[in-house]
Amino acid sequence: MTTQIALWLDNGKFTIGPKDIEHPGPGEVLIRNVAAGLNPIDWKIRDHGFFMVKEYPAVIGEEGAGVVEEIGVGVTNLIKGDKVFYQSFMTNRCTTFQQFSIIPADLAGKVPDVITLEQAASISIGIAPAALAFYGQRPQGFEYLPPWEDGGKDKYSRQPIIIMGGASSLGQYAIQLARLSGFSPIIATASPHNTDLLTSLGATHIIDRKLPIATFQEEVRKITSTPVELAFDTVSYPETQQALYDVLAPEGKMVVSTPPVVATKADDKKTILFVNGTFFLPENKKFGSRFMSALTRMIAEGEIKTPAIEVIPNGLNGVALGLERLKNNAVSGKKLVVRPWET
Numbered sequence: 320m321t322t323q324i325a326l327w328l329d330n331g332k333f334t335i336g337p338k339d340i341e342h343p344g345p346g347e348v349l350i351r352n353v354a355a356g357l358n359p360i361d362w363k364i365r366d367h368g369f370f371m372v373k374e375y376p377a378v379i380g381e382e383g384a385g386v387v388e389e390i391g392v393g394v395t396n397l398i399k400g401d402k403v404f405y406q407s408f409m410t411n412r413c414t415t416f417q418q419f420s421i422i423p424a425d426l427a428g429k430v431p432d433v434i435t436l437e438q439a440a441s442i443s444i445g446i447a448p449a450a451l452a453f454y455g456q457r458p459q460g461f462e463y464l465p466p467w468e469d470g471g472k473d474k475y476s477r478q479p480i481i482i483m484g485g486a487s488s489l490g491q492y493a494i495q496l497a498r499l500s501g502f503s504p505i506i507a508t509a510s511p512h513n514t515d516l517l518t519s520l521g522a523t524h525i526i527d528r529k530l531p532i533a534t535f536q537e538e539v540r541k542i543t544s545t546p547v548e549l550a551f552d553t554v555s556y557p558e559t560q561q562a563l564y565d566v567l568a569p570e571g572k573m574v575v576s577t578p579p580v581v582a583t584k585a586d587d588k589k590t591i592l593f594v595n596g597t598f599f600l601p602e603n604k605k606f607g608s609r610f611m612s613a614l615t616r617m618i619a620e621g622e623i624k625t626p627a628i629e630v631i632p633n634g635l636n637g638v639a640l641g642l643e644r645l646k647n648n649a650v651s652g653k654k655l656v657v658r659p660w661e662t
């Protein structure tokens with residue numbers, strides 16, 4: 320077989336069409352994609368473009384899971400037939416809204432037996448931002464000692480953390496990493512129907528995200544009087560960013576998932592980090608590679624749970640519909656995935 324089916328994006332429109340299957344280069348593997356995850360960035364790229372997408376027509380899709388089909392020269396950590404999950408980079412050979420992708424072998428995680436490939440396809444983009452921002456090296460991250468390294472587990476007990484958007488994909492993983500690091504209390508904003516879910520992941524207090532944002536500081540103060548040194552706004556709307564910034568300790572650190580739009584004060588010493596949650600940047604590669612093998616173990620041992628998933632029918636034909644649901648904020652607490660081979 321030399322061609323596959325891909326979902327092509329051009330001028331804001333998706334079409335299904337053929338695409339050549341390439342061979343992996345040195346250090347790379349060819350993956351037969353069993354499942355691909357949908358992300359908000361996909362509809363943003365469709366509607367507005369994105370600086371990292373350089374070639375059009377483009378194949379997008381940021382995360383996937385599948386089976387290793389072919390090994391490039393020098394690959395030692397994977398063999399043909401391994402089940403892997405991975406983040407992609409914005410090139411047409413690597414992205415996941417297609418049946419085959421080529422990725423660097425050292426950034427693939429092995430799928431543990433406790434999850435399906437559909438669940439595995441929904442992990443990489445959600446967990447990378449919190450992992451990099453909390454534990455990555457400066458300036459990519461705040462250099463907290465990771466819970467998967469010696470001495471890191473429970474290291475930050477009695478330190479509060481706030482996760483804005485706890486039910487988002489990024490939020491569910493940020494809560495779990497915060498729990499493994501020992502942060503307490505773990506305060507998350509979410510719709511009340513997600514309280515049990517987020518509590519099961521490690522959140523200790525949920526603030527109803529629909530309360531007037533002006534009451535946010537007061538709600539946090541009801542929970543803790545300890546200064547909040549670390550916070551993550553996973554949804555990063557202007558009003559959530561500002562509310563989080565205002566509640567931070569004088570030298571607190573805050574992560575945002577979209578560019579910061581905070582009104583800062585000239586004399587304050589708070590740090591805002593706009594995380595770029597890709598392991599493909601040269602400065603993130605080493606961290607990404609170590610993290611992916613730690614992540615396989617943490618999932619296998621039940622330390623990290625993957626969000627609920629919904630498989631959208633009709634393979635790549637279902638992507639556009641799924642993205643409309645994400646754009647309309649009509650997906651709560653779960654990930655949408657497609658199976659490219661059902662197209």
Ligand SMILES: NC(=O)c1ccc[n+]([C@@H]2O[C@H](COP(=O)([O-])OP(=O)(O)OC[C@H]3O[C@@H](n4cnc5c(N)ncnc54)[C@H](OP(=O)(O)O)[C@@H]3O)[C@@H](O)[C@H]2O)c1
Pocket residue numbers: 358359360444445448483484485486487488489490508509510511513528553554555556559575576577593594595596597645648650651652653
């Ligand atoms: N910088 C990076 O590297 C990076 C990487 C991935 C994603 N992102 C960005 O991060 C954002 C989140 O992505 P995602 O995939 O995690 O999204 P997602 O899973 O689709 O987020 C949906 C969730 O957002 C929650 N939500 C919406 N508005 C909220 C608000 N005002 N306050 C609190 N929660 C709210 C909803 O919670 P309830 O159901 O509880 O209402 C819903 O469950 C997106 O803007 C995405 O583009 C950035």
